[in-house]
Amino acid sequence: MTKKEPEQPAHERPTAQRPAQERLSAAETWRALYRYFRPHRWVVALGALCTLIGAATGLAQPLAAKALVDRLGSDDSIAGIILLLTALVVIGTAIESVGAYVLERTAESVVLAARRTLIGRLLRLRVPEVERTQPGDLMSRITSDTTLLRAVTTQSVVSAVAGGLTFIATIVMMGLMDVVLLSVTLGVIVLIGGAVALVMPKIAQSTERAQEAVGTISTALERAFGAFRTLKASGAEARETAAVQAAAQEAWRHGVRSAKWQAVAWSSVGFAVQVSFLAVLGIGGARVASGAISVSTLVAFLLFLFYLIDPVSRLVEGVSQYQVGSAAIARIVRAERLETEDVTEPDRRPERTGPAAVAFEDVTFRYREGLPYVHHGVSFDIPGPGMTAFVGPSGAGKTTVFGLLERFYDATGGRVLVDGRDVHEWPLAELRSVIGYVEQDAPVLAGTLRENLLFGAPGATGDEIQDVLVRARLDTLVDRLPDGLETLVGHRGSQLSGGERQRVAIARALLRKPRLLLLDEATSQLDAVNELALRDVVAEVSQEVTVLVVAHRLSTVTLADRIVVMDAGRVRASGTHDELVAADPLYGELAATQFLATPA
Ligand SMILES: Nc1ncnc2c1ncn2[C@@H]1O[C@H](COP(=O)(O)OP(=O)(O)OP(=O)(O)O)[C@@H](O)[C@H]1O
Numbered sequence: 001m002t003k004k005e006p007e008q009p010a011h012e013r014p015t016a017q018r019p020a021q022e023r024l025s026a027a028e029t030w031r032a033l034y035r036y037f038r039p040h041r042w043v044v045a046l047g048a049l050c051t052l053i054g055a056a057t058g059l060a061q062p063l064a065a066k067a068l069v070d071r072l073g074s075d076d077s078i079a080g081i082i083l084l085l086t087a088l089v090v091i092g093t094a095i096e097s098v099g100a101y102v103l104e105r106t107a108e109s110v111v112l113a114a115r116r117t118l119i120g121r122l123l124r125l126r127v128p129e130v131e132r133t134q135p136g137d138l139m140s141r142i143t144s145d146t147t148l149l150r151a152v153t154t155q156s157v158v159s160a161v162a163g164g165l166t167f168i169a170t171i172v173m174m175g176l177m178d179v180v181l182l183s184v185t186l187g188v189i190v191l192i193g194g195a196v197a198l199v200m201p202k203i204a205q206s207t208e209r210a211q212e213a214v215g216t217i218s219t220a221l222e223r224a225f226g227a228f229r230t231l232k233a234s235g236a237e238a239r240e241t242a243a244v245q246a247a248a249q250e251a252w253r254h255g256v257r258s259a260k261w262q263a264v265a266w267s268s269v270g271f272a273v274q275v276s277f278l279a280v281l282g283i284g285g286a287r288v289a290s291g292a293i294s295v296s297t298l299v300a301f302l303l304f305l306f307y308l309i310d311p312v313s314r315l316v317e318g319v320s321q322y323q324v325g326s327a328a329i330a331r332i333v334r335a336e337r338l339e340t341e342d343v344t345e346p347d348r349r350p351e352r353t354g355p356a357a358v359a360f361e362d363v364t365f366r367y368r369e370g371l372p373y374v375h376h377g378v379s380f381d382i383p384g385p386g387m388t389a390f391v392g393p394s395g396a397g398k399t400t401v402f403g404l405l406e407r408f409y410d411a412t413g414g415r416v417l418v419d420g421r422d423v424h425e426w427p428l429a430e431l432r433s434v435i436g437y438v439e440q441d442a443p444v445l446a447g448t449l450r451e452n453l454l455f456g457a458p459g460a461t462g463d464e465i466q467d468v469l470v471r472a473r474l475d476t477l478v479d480r481l482p483d484g485l486e487t488l489v490g491h492r493g494s495q496l497s498g499g500e501r502q503r504v505a506i507a508r509a510l511l512r513k514p515r516l517l518l519l520d521e522a523t524s525q526l527d528a529v530n531e532l533a534l535r536d537v538v539a540e541v542s543q544e545v546t547v548l549v550v551a552h553r554l555s556t557v558t559l560a561d562r563i564v565v566m567d568a569g570r571v572r573a574s575g576t577h578d579e580l581v582a583a584d585p586l587y588g589e590l591a592a593t594q595f596l597a598t599p600a
Helices: 026-072 079-122 127-132 135-177 179-226 228-233 237-289 295-336 398-405 428-434 449-454 462-471 475-480 498-511 528-541 554-559 577-583 585-594
Strands: 358-365 375-382 386-391 413-418 435-438 516-520 546-550 562-567 570-575
Touching: 026 079, 026 135, 026 295, 079 135, 079 295, 135 179, 135 295, 179 228, 179 237, 179 295, 228 237, 237 295, 358 398, 375 398, 375 413, 375 562, 375 570, 386 398, 386 554, 398 413, 398 516, 398 546, 428 435, 435 498, 449 462, 449 498, 462 475, 462 498, 462 528, 498 516, 498 528, 528 546, 528 554, 562 577, 562 585, 570 577, 570 585, 577 585
Parallel strands: 386 546, 386 562, 435 516, 516 546
Antiparallel strands: 358 375, 358 413, 562 570
């Protein structure tokens, strides 16, 4: 009988691929930037003020120079003016450097804020979100993209504002000197400025591509280090190195392209001023000769022209930095939009104690829209305590049962119940505090043995640790190790054997005092001692806790109080070993051929 799957699944969230590829509109980019910039706006305003004062003192210098040239003809002393000029330079520089410090400090704070937000969200991401993205790329958003934010939120804004204001002030001063020469200058600047404006979006595009390539480098490295022994054993060093280098080359290519367009923008500033200078020199010379303006006016105008380099450069810098930053902010915002879980600890302690009851009611599930269904109406009822083994051919959907109980994924249809309550109605942290989960590959984290045990129960006492060590048959191992519990277990527990890793994972799960233990049995063969140790631990625990085991060993299956046989996303039979051997042909075949040959 084939069940009809729901047309539009209730819990399926069609977010697949969405946030990772979405482009941001200019308004969204600006809003996102402003969000980071907002808390610092007054400090940035202070920095901008300092920058402006610095620029204004600079602007006063051509006026002083004009007065100086005017006095050269008379006998008046120029000492006072020189002194004034010197004072302006010193004060201007001092104020500007204070402003620069304030802005740099704020920029660092903006980077910190962006990093904190991202870090706070990334470890709370939903499992499917992480499966859809590349963790290496996500990491590069925290490390690399946030760094690009530094320039844009402070320097870029300040450069644009200060540059804009000084530009206007300089233009006004130039207009006061001579309107004709100002028109010539503006004509040249507008022409060249128009060309620069065309270049700006190219900077953003190239920067975003470069940052994507940096993300690819992290992803490729993460892939290589994540399976380092397999990499070595497969002789894949050269190929993986080439893949990482190709990503680095790609980052270089786009980085260089961005640099090229930035250089075009920058050199245009110098070019515009040079061309204006020549034009002003020619036309200004003619105007001096005709007596329309004085020599000192021409000199002051030319000086203003050179002062224009600074505000125009600032403007161009501000806009090009904004392009660089907007590329980074787009990647940051996309990471921020990934779906997270609410795992805030419940205020109250869970009331219930003792073994948890678990039930699936007609559960349908697929991992993503577009993928085939993995569960086609799974139903079972396990009151607990005791051990229930899930058996069935590979890919039958056994591990998926655990993923749904932990709410790593949401069932597409039907209900998943713990203690008679739908898992959707449980506060997530509370639900997970009830469950101890030992994954098939029994992950052990880099750090000491103690840190690994306390990972799920940081408040556990010494006695509690000792108790689980004995229960997981790890006490003799700890006694043997020179540093005992403080022994470092290496990256992914590389300094422990497979069986030891599994028992560490079980001890870690037990320390959380679960009411429901989910154990995804390793498919690899264990030696007889480890095998027996594990079997005893599980049997012992199942006396007071509900234990669900995805079983691959005959020894586990025969120990189980009940067995659920799954096949192609359905429960096809359940019962004890003897009952099933007699009644279910698939089980009989599995027992005879597929279970790892271990003593029953
Ligand atoms: N994260 C995932 N995303 C997409 N498909 C998945 C995911 N995890 C598992 N699947 C698919 O779901 C199906 C059931 O997988 P599941 O791990 O539940 O099987 P299983 O019965 O535990 O198998 P095994 O005994 O080999 O561990 C498989 O076809 C698998 O390819």
